[in-house]
Amino acid sequence: MYWIYLDFPQLALDLLQREHPAEHALAIHHNKQIIQLNQVAYQLGVYLGSSLNTAYQLAPQLHLYQQADLSCESYFDSLAQQALQYCAQVALHEEQGLYISGAGMLSIYQQPEKHLKQLAEHYQRQQVSFRIAYAETAIAARWLVRSQDIKHPETGTKHLPDLALSYSDLPSAQVTSLQAMGLYTIKQLSNLPRPELRKRLGEESLGALDQALGLQNTPFTFIQTKACYQQRFPLLSETHTIQGLSFPLKQACQHLQQWLRQRQLSSNTLLLTLSFRDKPSEQVSLKSARLLQTSQDWLALFRLKLDTLRLPAAVLEFSLYCQALYPLGSEVSSLFEQQQSSDDNLLFDQLSVRLGEHTISRLSCQADYRPERASQYLPLQQQDTLSYPSLFPRPCWLLPQLKPINIRHFTLLSPPERIASGWWDEQSINRDYYMAQCPQQGIAWIFQENKQWFLHGWFA
């Protein structure tokens, strides 16, 4: 059983470095002290812990950022998620470190070194700087990592007993006083009798030491694989046109496909958020009646959507968000609904993506005598049909709004049909309906209410 600890001591700086040319001197400060700086700044003479004034005097061209302004939490989370590809249990440390458990991993990697190598190769591809070490216990692995210099990783201590106390998590005041007593390494400390150590260090520090030595267990909360897909895609250069967006979008869809494939999932909704320069970002949502996985399917829907989209400003970046995930091969349907063929779903996908979901409706017939209520539009997914019992003929067209008419131009063709209903919901009607021929010879459905005549439909 072994543990690997991996940390990203200058993640914020790494992310900044991606956005700047290589020759820029970059530094990050916190409480007016430099806490991270890149190689260029280092060569200019800036050092860790120097004040802002000193740093500016040494390198006037320095690009300075405040730590609080830089957020790399979400990126760190995604790095942590990636670690799950190489092991089953990953726990987080707040200093952007990952505890990676080697439990049960020896059957795959044979040696901890191989596991370490796999992880290192993976994060090297991500172009972030990291430190990595393994040990018998999680805390020991972390302390060993702390002894490494980010620029020269091989310099770190390899074995816990040889580790200098200053690299441990013990409070610095205690470390100084222990050093004053001539105790410099973990080995020296662990050789001391326990009752005296407890008296000197206190319960908490002794607990940390015991955890490092494997005498006590360390409690961990392991992270879970994310239940949704969320990914930012910054554009290399901003674009004003849909064409400029299509290639990055293709790559994004392939990334999504990869993610879905790894988890054997599929989805039917996808949210695209476009971030514009100086304009609020916009969201484009894709809904499909089918469950999709492949990038071609997503892209085909995106193309339809983007055909009608106008970009209000230059696009800086976009992100994809996908939450509704279903295991591959399952179908979304209600219990008694009859299966629709995939051709139908493809058609409704295309239509709803291009025209909007609200433009597609079913017709339904409600048990209500009021003509406006008897016929209604329903969303495509709902189905609810009654047969409407009526002895009197009904017109095929209903006007969306009643139209006042002059009855003198109409010829009545039928006896009246009185509809008086709806007294219970404040929309009561009391109408006498007639079939009538209008001056242009069309057959209309008209009614009289409160001595006023209205046109309500056409017998088309």
Add this chain to the structure above:
Amino acid sequence: MAQQIEQLLQSNKVWQGSQWQHSHLDVHSSGFEQLDQQLPNHGWPQGGITEVLYQQHGIGELQLLLPALAKLSQQSQWIIWVAPPFMPNAPALQQHGVDISKVIVIRPEQCSDITWTIEQALKSGSCSAVLGWVDGLDLKASRRLQLAAEQGDCLSYLFRPLQQQQQSSSASVRMALHPSKAPNQINYHLLKRRGGAPLYEQSMPRLN
């Protein structure tokens, strides 16, 4: 010369008089005996466009189709209405025997989307009939729709304003409706029927 004629025939640009009322072309009975006699192959053409031109609402423009739609709604496929001018009245359709659970109404917000929607619906093969209301349609778009209808093999009706009856169109059947003084009949001209001469001044009784 013979070769050129052969080419013309193969490119499907010319219809031949010999095709008139051949039984191998699929048709769907209109439900009106008189109309069936007059239409090529005795029915509405399946896999071809039928144009209905009319000006005034309420002169029987839907009643012409309702018997055929009622029969088609017994099939499992959809009947799609694209951009109808008013709301189809569900109880009335039921009275005429149409199963409204098969009816889908699509109301695109932009005019330019209407022909696109009709074309997609025709091509999909998921519809037994497509009804579309279009204001302007050039010959190219009309030809596209005709091809889409052939591909999807379904009944398709295009409703167009009467003023456009002079415009050329590649529809299989064109029918113009005119108001009638007698309230119980439908007046129509068959402006075009593939393989037959136009028929003018026809009338038949209304359903209601």
